[in-house]
Amino acid sequence: MNDRADIVIIGAGAVGTAIARELSKYQVRVVVVDKRDDVGGDASKSNSSIICSGFDCTPGTLESQLCVASRAMFDRTAEELDIPFRVCGAIMPAVTQEQMDILVQIYRDAFENHVYDVEYVSAGQILQMEPEVSPHVLGGLYIPRDAVIDPFLLVVAEAENASANGVEFLLDAAVTDIITENGRIHAVETTKGTIRTEYVINAAGLFCDEIARMAGEGGDFVVKPRKGQFFILDKNTVCKTSHIIYPIPTPETRGKLLLQTVHGNMLLGPTAEDLEDKEDHGVTGNELEGVERDCRRLVPNIQVKDAITQYCGLRPNRIPAGYHIGFGEKTKGYFGISGVRSTGVSTSLGIAKYVVRMFQDAGAVLERNYDFNPRRKGIERFSDASDERRAQLIAENPLYGRVVCRCETVTEAEILQAIHRPVGARTVDAVKRRVRAGTGRCQGGFCGPKVIEILARELNIPAAEIRKNLDGSYMLTGQIREEKRCGDA
Ligand SMILES: Cc1cc2nc3c(=O)[nH]c(=O)nc-3n(C[C@H](O)[C@H](O)[C@H](O)COP(=O)(O)OP(=O)(O)OC[C@H]3O[C@@H](n4cnc5c(N)ncnc54)[C@H](O)[C@@H]3O)c2cc1C
Numbered sequence: 001m002n003d004r005a006d007i008v009i010i011g012a013g014a015v016g017t018a019i020a021r022e023l024s025k026y027q028v029r030v031v032v033v034d035k036r037d038d039v040g041g042d043a044s045k046s047n048s049s050i051i052c053s054g055f056d057c058t059p060g061t062l063e064s065q066l067c068v069a070s071r072a073m074f075d076r077t078a079e080e081l082d083i084p085f086r087v088c089g090a091i092m093p094a095v096t097q098e099q100m101d102i103l104v105q106i107y108r109d110a111f112e113n114h115v116y117d118v119e120y121v122s123a124g125q126i127l128q129m130e131p132e133v134s135p136h137v138l139g140g141l142y143i144p145r146d147a148v149i150d151p152f153l154l155v156v157a158e159a160e161n162a163s164a165n166g167v168e169f170l171l172d173a174a175v176t177d178i179i180t181e182n183g184r185i186h187a188v189e190t191t192k193g194t195i196r197t198e199y200v201i202n203a204a205g206l207f208c209d210e211i212a213r214m215a216g217e218g219g220d221f222v223v224k225p226r227k228g229q230f231f232i233l234d235k236n237t238v239c240k241t242s243h244i245i246y247p248i249p250t251p252e253t254r255g256k257l258l259l260q261t262v263h264g265n266m267l268l269g270p271t272a273e274d275l276e277d278k279e280d281h282g283v284t285g286n287e288l289e290g291v292e293r294d295c296r297r298l299v300p301n302i303q304v305k306d307a308i309t310q311y312c313g314l315r316p317n318r319i320p321a322g323y324h325i326g327f328g329e330k331t332k333g334y335f336g337i338s339g340v341r342s343t344g345v346s347t348s349l350g351i352a353k354y355v356v357r358m359f360q361d362a363g364a365v366l367e368r369n370y371d372f373n374p375r376r377k378g379i380e381r382f383s384d385a386s387d388e389r390r391a392q393l394i395a396e397n398p399l400y401g402r403v404v405c406r407c408e409t410v411t412e413a414e415i416l417q418a419i420h421r422p423v424g425a426r427t428v429d430a431v432k433r434r435v436r437a438g439t440g441r442c443q444g445g446f447c448g449p450k451v452i453e454i455l456a457r458e459l460n461i462p463a464a465e466i467r468k469n470l471d472g473s474y475m476l477t478g479q480i481r482e483e484k485r486c487g488d489a
């Protein structure tokens with residue numbers, strides 16, 4: 001590890017990696033530190049996966065500005081990073097007259113947010129676009145540029161690209177303290193050593209209040225988790241929608257939506273539960289029943305019995321709320337990002353530009369890196385390839401002929417690439433999120449042991465040391481059968 005950096009970014013979620021990639025366009029030594037074993041963040045890998053046009057932001061806010069600015073950059077960024085991005089559009093159907101009245105304000109807000117392409121649509125038009133929407137629909141809004149992405153692949157791709165352009169990633173390294181001298185940032189202490197630096201960018205999401213305090217900042221806010229629970233349905237479920245289906249929001253919550261992910265699964269949720277415990281990642285039957293009930297009001301035929309998994313994410317809920325992005329007031333060299341509660345993936349590209357601009361405005365001399373290469377090639381998916389292309393792939397690399405995950409048709413060649421790329425996979429979940437081994441109907445029941453075996457072989461460590469994700473989450477806990485040797489009784 002390099003023990004010196006110009007800038008240390010704390011947090012390798014959507015926000016931290018977008019900033020890292022943006023900074024790699026300049027000649028600065030950047031180190032991204034994360035306590036997790038992988039990039040992808042906390043909230044950034046477990047959210048609704050929507051890249052929002054910004055139509056429903058509160059007009060005049062920094063969030064609105066960054067959402068609209070980011071949306072304009074996403075099509076090109078997804079193309080450069082070779083990641084799936086589906087501009088499916090969204091429908092917000094109203095089923096009562098009261099809801100129809102609320103649409104008027106949302107339409108006005110969209111205009112105030114400079115999202116001019118939102119349109120009113122009649123009940124007939126909605127049912128033509130989405131026949132599965134409730135027959136009780138009275139009318140609604142059509143939001144054509146709302147899109148879906150694989151948020152984890154976005155972060156991985158940004159990290160890989162940033163790494164190829166010179167950014168260093170230090171994972172499994174929790175920041176334990178920030179050392180200041182004479183009111184300036186001096187160093188960042190991590191569980192893997194100390195990094196000397198003059199600048200720290202705090203992109204630690206749910207934990208950014210704790211990092212701020214380490215730097216002698218942030219006495220005026222706290223961050224609490226707001227949990228959101230989801231269902232993921234089997235790809236073969238009969239009732240699917242092609243647009244995002246938004247409920248009418250209430251003052252408390254945006255409500256539970258339905259969408260088809262870029263991988264073809266229906267996603268239902270999320271809930272909005274205010275908690276104290278930042279490590280509460282459990283899913284609960286009661287709340288999930290509420291997801292089913294609310295989603296059925298919008299799409300009555302949705303088949304929750306086809307759920308293959310449930311998961312939850314914790315929104316970093318800043319109190320008091322609102323985007324806060326800027327240099328510290330007390331400690332020179334400290335830069336904080338907080339309040340990106342429910343839109344941080346959508347706004348991440350704009351945040352990255354905004355941060356760099358603030359550094360420049362503060363007098364930082366950032367020389368262009370003319371060698372910056374914006375392109376990154378994704379791992380070619382065998383399951384998406386034509387028969388001719390599959391034959392070609394197998395001829396070039398016979399491991400493409402060895403299917404490890406039967407549900408998603410993931411081959412050993414893809415898993416090897418996931419492990420050996422820059423910022424590569426070290427755990428079972430890291431493999432799963434990069435190439436989808438274990439995301440199908442059996443949820444890794446079949447391919448899990450094989451993935452452990454491949455990880456152990458490729459990383460040259462015993463299988464007993466392979467983890468699911470976090471510290472201590474070992475996949476194997478001991479032997480259940482003694483090996484019998486010749487001559488044993
Ligand atoms: C249920 C739900 C639905 C959502 N839906 C959407 C959506 O559809 N569209 C959208 O745009 N946004 C959505 N969001 C919001 C979005 O997910 C977040 O705003 C965004 O992911 C925040 O990104 P981040 O990089 O700031 O934080 P995170 O992804 O949380 O990353 C922070 C990182 O900091 C690291 N870290 C923390 N403390 C330390 C430490 N001491 N040392 C080292 N590393 C540390 C963590 O390990 C983590 O990797 C949703 C969120 C949730 C939970």
